[in-house]
């Protein structure tokens with residue numbers, strides 16, 4: 001079974017492929033460049049949910065161009081750095097999504113934020129396979145919990161508090177998971193999201209970012225969880 005890993009930017013892609021120990025082949029597809037190592041195809045699809053959804057959809061469609069041909073991918077993983085909600089997700093820690101939540105997809109109303117589902121269309125979250133989430137958490141030490149997808153990075157304590165209130169238990173925010181999940185769902189492939197925390201969700205403080213530490217944590221996590229991911233079959237669980 002092949003695994004498609006979608007990051008936002010090339011440094012995240014390279015942090016993931018580094019875990020697999022070399023021998024990477026680059027495959028140029030329409031709309032996507034896959035870095036293939038063994039069972040893993042890793043793609044830097046761009047920042048934000050729209051870029052992530054488009055890149056993931058192109059990769060999935062290129063891999064099985066005819067509807068009658070099943071996808072070679074058994075799993076799609078959205079991976080990269082992210083902001084962590086303190087104290088549950090400190091800098092350098094890992095989070096694996098138990099739910100991938102579109103945190104700002106909806107409407108502002110006098111009563112507060114209304115998710116797109118409350119407006120009567122679309123969906124506002126995806127649930128990765130719970131057994132796989134548990135296995136990845138156990139292999140990597142990642143904390144399992146909801147991960148929010150936002151189009152605007154949180155930069156104030158007020159916004160962080162509003163997100164916590166609207167999504168109790170959320171551990172992290174990032175910008176691509178929901179887009180990757182939308183594309184994976186349409187291809188009938190399960191999805192997972194794994195984030196390494198580079199900064200705290202809250203007031204903007206660029207000096208406090210620990211991007212290098214988070215990328216190193218991402219490499220270590222994929223090193224530990226690669227056998228779990230490539231050996232996982234959805235019907236096993």
Ligand SMILES: O=C(O)c1cccc(C(=O)CC[C@H]2O[C@@H](n3cnc4c(=O)[nH]cnc43)[C@H](O)[C@@H]2O)c1
Nearest residue numbers: 008047081082083153154173174175176199201204
């Ligand atoms: O300019 C800022 O204040 C700022 C703060 C944090 C992150 C950024 C980015 O442009 C990175 C976006 C990129 O990284 C992921 N990411 C990392 N931290 C966060 C976050 O706190 N909230 C949302 N996304 C984050 C994200 O998935 C993007 O790929 C700028």
